[in-house]
Amino acid sequence: MKATDGGRSMDARANFLQEIYPVTHTRPATWPSHVFRRFSVDIHVPDWHPELLCRFDPEAYVDCMVRAGVQSLVQYTNSHAGLCLWRTSIGRRHAAMGERDFFGEVVTACRRAGIHPLAYFSVLFDNAAFQDHPDWRLTYADGSQPQGRYGLVCPNSPYREYAAACLREIAAQYDIDGVFCDMTFWPGLCYCRHCAARFDNEHGGPLPRVIDWDDARWRAFQQARQRWLLDFAQLCTGAVRTTRPGITVNHQFSTVFHGWPVGVPLALRDACDYVGGDFYGGPAQHSLACKAYYSLSRSRPFEFHTSRTRLFTDHVTVKPMPEIATESCVATLHGAALLLVDYINPDGTLNADVYDFLGRLSQQRAAWEPHLGGRLCAEVAIYYDKESMYDPKENGTRIDGPQVKTGGLPHLDAVVGAARALQRAHIPFGLVTNVTLDQLSQYRAVILPHVLEMTAEQAAIFRRFVQAGGALYASGPSSLDRFAAGGPQYLLEDVLGVRHAGLLGTTMTYLTPTDSELAKAVWPQDHVSHAGPMVHASAALQARVLARVTLPFAPPEQGTCLDSRFAAIHSNPPALHPEPAPAAVLHAFGQGQALWTAAAFEARDEAVNRALFVHLLGRILPSSPWLEADAHPAVEITLFDQPDRSRLVVALLNLQQDLPQVPVGARLRVRVPAGRQARRVLRLPEQTELAWATENPYAAFAVEPFAPLAMVAVEYC
Numbered sequence: 001m002k003a004t005d006g007g008r009s010m011d012a013r014a015n016f017l018q019e020i021y022p023v024t025h026t027r028p029a030t031w032p033s034h035v036f037r038r039f040s041v042d043i044h045v046p047d048w049h050p051e052l053l054c055r056f057d058p059e060a061y062v063d064c065m066v067r068a069g070v071q072s073l074v075q076y077t078n079s080h081a082g083l084c085l086w087r088t089s090i091g092r093r094h095a096a097m098g099e100r101d102f103f104g105e106v107v108t109a110c111r112r113a114g115i116h117p118l119a120y121f122s123v124l125f126d127n128a129a130f131q132d133h134p135d136w137r138l139t140y141a142d143g144s145q146p147q148g149r150y151g152l153v154c155p156n157s158p159y160r161e162y163a164a165a166c167l168r169e170i171a172a173q174y175d176i177d178g179v180f181c182d183m184t185f186w187p188g189l190c191y192c193r194h195c196a197a198r199f200d201n202e203h204g205g206p207l208p209r210v211i212d213w214d215d216a217r218w219r220a221f222q223q224a225r226q227r228w229l230l231d232f233a234q235l236c237t238g239a240v241r242t243t244r245p246g247i248t249v250n251h252q253f254s255t256v257f258h259g260w261p262v263g264v265p266l267a268l269r270d271a272c273d274y275v276g277g278d279f280y281g282g283p284a285q286h287s288l289a290c291k292a293y294y295s296l297s298r299s300r301p302f303e304f305h306t307s308r309t310r311l312f313t314d315h316v317t318v319k320p321m322p323e324i325a326t327e328s329c330v331a332t333l334h335g336a337a338l339l340l341v342d343y344i345n346p347d348g349t350l351n352a353d354v355y356d357f358l359g360r361l362s363q364q365r366a367a368w369e370p371h372l373g374g375r376l377c378a379e380v381a382i383y384y385d386k387e388s389m390y391d392p393k394e395n396g397t398r399i400d401g402p403q404v405k406t407g408g409l410p411h412l413d414a415v416v417g418a419a420r421a422l423q424r425a426h427i428p429f430g431l432v433t434n435v436t437l438d439q440l441s442q443y444r445a446v447i448l449p450h451v452l453e454m455t456a457e458q459a460a461i462f463r464r465f466v467q468a469g470g471a472l473y474a475s476g477p478s479s480l481d482r483f484a485a486g487g488p489q490y491l492l493e494d495v496l497g498v499r500h501a502g503l504l505g506t507t508m509t510y511l512t513p514t515d516s517e518l519a520k521a522v523w524p525q526d527h528v529s530h531a532g533p534m535v536h537a538s539a540a541l542q543a544r545v546l547a548r549v550t551l552p553f554a555p556p557e558q559g560t561c562l563d564s565r566f567a568a569i570h571s572n573p574p575a576l577h578p579e580p581a582p583a584a585v586l587h588a589f590g591q592g593q594a595l596w597t598a599a600a601f602e603a604r605d606e607a608v609n610r611a612l613f614v615h616l617l618g619r620i621l622p623s624s625p626w627l628e629a630d631a632h633p634a635v636e637i638t639l640f641d642q643p644d645r646s647r648l649v650v651a652l653l654n655l656q657q658d659l660p661q662v663p664v665g666a667r668l669r670v671r672v673p674a675g676r677q678a679r680r681v682l683r684l685p686e687q688t689e690l691a692w693a694t695e696n697p698y699a700a701f702a703v704e705p706f707a708p709l710a711m712v713a714v715e716y717c
Contacts, residue, residue: 029071031116031177032248032274036301036331036369037362038339039065040074040120040180042312045094045346046081046127053096056348058105062113067355069362072116074180074339075106077170080150082128087173090165092128096348107174118178118248119170123163123236125183127151133159139192140402141209152187155232156194163232164239171243178248178273179240184233185255186225186263189404199224211397211404213390214482225263233271248273250303256292259389259409266386266435269296276303278341280311283330283655287636288419290334291431292384294376295439301337301372304330308342308354315343318354321361322659322708328365329709333638333653335372338365367685371649371711374640377626378428380617381443382418385411385434388452414449414475414600421602421610423636423655426629427617437461444622445471448478450600456481459491466495467590471620475600476535496596497543497587504536504549504581504598507556510574511583511601511612515546518584521615522608527574534598536581543587546616548578549598586619593620624671624697631666632656641673648672648714649684654707663705668712669698676716684711 029035041061045052065073077086084091086103094102103119110117130137130151136159137145138152146152153159167179191207199207203220212218237249254277255264269275275297279289286304293302306327309317319327331338340358344350391407422429432439432446437458440446446465451474459479466472472495479492480500490500510527511534513519522528527550534549552572559566567573583598595616602613627639627650634656640649650670654661672678678699681692690712692701699714 028114028116031072032299032301032337034369035071035116036337036372037070037365038072038074038303038337039068039070040305040339040341041076041350042079042341042343043076043085044079044081045344045348047083047095051347053094053102053344053346053348056096056102058102058109060352061350062106062109062115064350064352064355065110065115066113067352068358069366070115070340072118072177073106073110074118074120075103075110076120077103078120078122078126078166080122080125080127080183082122082126082130082151084166086170088166088169090162090169092132103170104174107176111175116177117175118180119174119176120180120182121163121167121170122182123184123232124153124155124159124187125150126153126159129153129159129162133157137192138188138190140188141191141399142401143191144402146188146402150187154190154192154194155186156190156198156228157192160232160235164235167236167239168243171240171247176244176247178250181233181236181249181251184229184236184251184264184268185258186229186261188402189261189399195228198228209399211394211399213392213395222260222263226265226267229263230265230267230271233268237271250274250276253277253293253296254279254289254305256289256296256386257412259406261404261406264386266296266433269298269435272298274299274302276305276337276339278305278307278312280307282657283326283653284420284423286327286330287333287423287655288416288431290330290336291382291419291429292433293336294334295431295433295436301335303337303339304334305339305341308340308358312341318357320659321357322661325361325364326653326655326661326708328361329653332365332368332372332709333636333651334376335374335640368709368711371684371713374642374649376430377639377641377648378430378443379621379625380422380427380429380445380447381432381440382415382422382429382447382449383433383451384415384431385451385453387434388450390452392452410600410603411450411452414603417600417603417605417609418447418449418613420605421613424610424633425614426627426631426635426637427614427625428627428637428639434458440465440470443470445473445617445620447602447617448472448474449602450476451478454479454481454491456491462492463495466592466594469591469622471592471622472594473617473620474594475597475602492594495587495589495594496585497540497589497594498537498582498585498596499540501536501538501581503533504579505533505551507532508552508572509534509599510550510552511547511598512550512574512578513547514578515544518546518612518615521611525608528601528608528612530599530601531604532599534581534583537585537596537598539582539585540587543585545582545585546619547582547584549581549583550574550578584616595620626671628669628698629666632664635664635666637666637668639670643673646679646716648716650712650714652703652706652710654709656707661707663707665705666703666710667700668703669695669700670714671697672699672714672716679715679717682713682715684713687713
């Protein structure tokens with residue numbers, strides 16, 4: 001059947017879109033370097049009813065992609081249902097296919113429409129494999145197995161060979177540009193016989209059943225889970241690459257900010273040509289994810305996924321254009337590709353009107369694409385450590401069934417809090433991770449937010465960074481070696497200028513400024529509260545104590561209605577005098593400086609906490625930052641250097657949550673690279689000149705009110 005739209009054939013529609021979009025469908029942009037508008041349609045559809053996928057029409061289906069102006073399509077070869085949508089001799093085919101080849105038909109239609117075709121392959125979530133092979137099933141500590149809609153299998157079982165064989169078959173048969181493996185993570189703690197045998201072979205003895213982050217055997221189990229998952233991912237990637245060299249492979253990496261149960265190491269990036277994953281938490285969350293992906297991806301653009309609906313569980317509700325446009329601009333702000341996700345109807349059709357709606361979004365986004373790329377310019381790096389994604393309070397929790405009781409994620413809370421404060425203060429920042437510490441030299445300051453794990457080798461990198469003139473902010477236990485022979489001690493004790501001595505307080509403690517400038521920063525408060533204990537430390541003689549710890553007037557656990565030994569019945573107000581123990585310490589080390597706080601004050605989303613954090617960071621930041629801005633707190637700003645085009649590109653994104661957004665403007669000062677001079681300032685994408693002034697080494701200019709995105713190029717010579 002020839003799909004038409006008001007008498008316009010697919011070929012005519014492609015010609016029409018060629019006039020609209022700078023990257024045409026008849027001559028595809030180079031994959032993947034110049035493909036920014038990407039798409040996927042969830043087809044997690046079983047075949048128990050004859051109407052399921054009965055009306056699947058590849059021509060009409062791909063015509064919807066053309067309507068939406070997408071440049072690439074990740075097309076399903078299977079799904080969490082486990083049924084194969086390609087002509088396979090290995091897996092179980094979907095009944096609706098009959099003798100057809102749904103995947104192959106879409107690949108052919110994509111090539112004809114000038115859209116890059118990629119293959120989607122679901123791993124570990126596979127109902128057909130779960131049903132047909134009981135020995136492959138994920139098994140919980142109590143011997144039970146999954147009972148819900150998702151059939152979960154174990155990557156240590158023979159399923160691994162099945163998955164690799166399927167991927168080889170797909171790569172061999174079809175003219176595709178890449179493969180995306182979804183769900184590459186542990187969907188639960190597995191105690192099947194395959195996991196037990198592998199652990200016993202590697203470490204000797206049974207799998208541990210009590211969470212204890214201070215126990216070597218438990219830590220070995222978690223490290224093994226990460227290693228086994230990476231081994232499985234590399235097996236899948238290798239199956240594709242050896243069968244069809246030159247095409248891309250990537251794995252679901254939305255787990256980048258998930259806790260330890262998913263067992264995903266950041267080294268998963270080594271199995272990916274570029275990283276990507278799906279998020280549904282709104283623009284602020286999306287922005288942090290993009291910064292993590294920028295650090296981790298081995299090639300760019302990295303890929304950011306989100307849905308056209310608010311939640312992936314909602315089949316029909318389309319996000320309003322202002323909302324979805326703002327979310328899409330988060331990818332643009334970071335020079336990323338955006339992959340939007342839709343959901344197929346049970347009968348195999350799509351809502352064509354949605355794709356006309358998305359075509360308007362593509363038209364907006366296409367205008368920015370020629371201006372993306374370059375090196376992220378940022379003063380500050382937040383250090384994100386995947387190995388710290390647990391809560392020591394979990395210690396002693398017994399694993400006795402499918403549900404594992406885990407605690408919070410104090411390191412992630414502090415990472416998110418630091419990012420939130422930097423964004424609102426218009427301080428451009430990036431992330432470095434425990435696998436990308438080689439990128440630290442690109443920044444002038446680094447934040448260690450409540451980092452629970454650190455090796456001596458990692459500490460040496462941070463030490464050299466500060467010694468060479470860098471600035472380091474560390475909160476709470478960051479760099480603490482809990483297993484040191486003489487008791488817990490900071491690996492960066494000489495850098496931080498403090499010595500660990502235990503903990504002070506219980507459920508409430510206070511930071512009390514002793515430095516006049518710090519006191520002004522938190523005014524009108526005279527204390528800053530912390531819901532928990534603080535690190536008890538002593539400061540080096542040459543260190544400068546900016547604040548001290550104050551305990552509650554009476555211990556929070558003390559007092560009842562019978563003895564009344566409390567200071568206030570509702571709260572636990574601070575004592576009248578602080579303790580000798582420091583709460584904030586400034587210390588010079590080598591050519592740089594370090595700032596230590598006794599708790600992760602940056603984690604709490606209060607104005608005073610943000611003011612405290614930004615002030616303390618400002619005490620150690622070097623002068624002459626890349627960018628200075630006077631803008632609404634809801635505006636996030638990024639800066640990219642494009643030396644091949646002799647220009648800096650600054651992008652501003654309005655993150656106001658109430659829609660439609662109120663347009664806001666900004667005044668900026670952008671520092672041109674050393675030895676260069678600003679030549680002109682252009683508003684993008686129009687490339688119209690803006691009025692500007694030289695304030696060496698800066699170019700100063702104003703940006704007119706915008707919503708949601710503004711972009712400016714500062715050309716230099």
